[in-house]
Amino acid sequence: MPEILIINGPNLNLLGKREPEIYGHETLEDVVALCRDAADDGFSVAQFQSNHEGEIIDRIHAARGTTCGIVINPGAFTHTSIAILDALNAYDAPVMEVHISQVHKRESFRHHSYVSHRADGILVGLGIEGYVAATRRICQLAG
Numbered sequence: 715m716p717e718i719l720i721i722n723g724p725n726l727n728l729l730g731k732r733e734p735e736i737y738g739h740e741t742l743e744d745v746v747a748l749c750r751d752a753a754d755d756g757f758s759v760a761q762f763q764s765n766h767e768g769e770i771i772d773r774i775h776a777a778r779g780t781t782c783g784i785v786i787n788p789g790a791f792t793h794t795s796i797a798i799l800d801a802l803n804a805y806d807a808p809v810m811e812v813h814i815s816q817v818h819k820r821e822s823f824r825h826h827s828y829v830s831h832r833a834d835g836i837l838v839g840l841g842i843e844g845y846v847a848a849t850r851r852i853c854q855l856a857g
């Protein structure tokens with residue numbers, strides 16, 4: 715069964731507890747449950763969260779040839795990590811980038827994303843609904 719991989723970067727393990735006025739009250743478990751509901755029949759959803767850049771890169775490498783698309787919220791690595799961009803450039807299925815908050819309304823250091831140079835779509839400021847839309851889009855692109 716084709717597998718969609720949801721990757722979340724640093725501090726997103728605290729989703730629901732961390733700055734809820736910005737990121738909301740739902741947890742990462744809630745996000746994954748919503749994505750599982752949103753995926754078309756015949757797709758499975760796996761999830762990975764890490765606070766460590768290298769672990770995220772290793773997981774993207776492992777996803778090569780074993781998954782049909784990645785939904786990624788790289789957290790603050792969005793704005794700093796050429797290495798995650800390079801890993802995604804070596805991944806050959808659709809990539810959707812998600813940001814819970816509307817990063818362009820926030821500090822200027824959040825305005826640039828390295829990952830956007832690779833992403834096939836970008837969901838910004840939709841709250842956790844962004845993950846749902848991104849999952850549906852992977853199903854469309856991979857189906």
Ligand code: DQA
Binds near residue numbers: 724792815
């Ligand atoms: C974020 C936005 C980033 O700037 C921030 O560092 C995060 C979360 C978002 O989902 O809105 O950790 O990616």
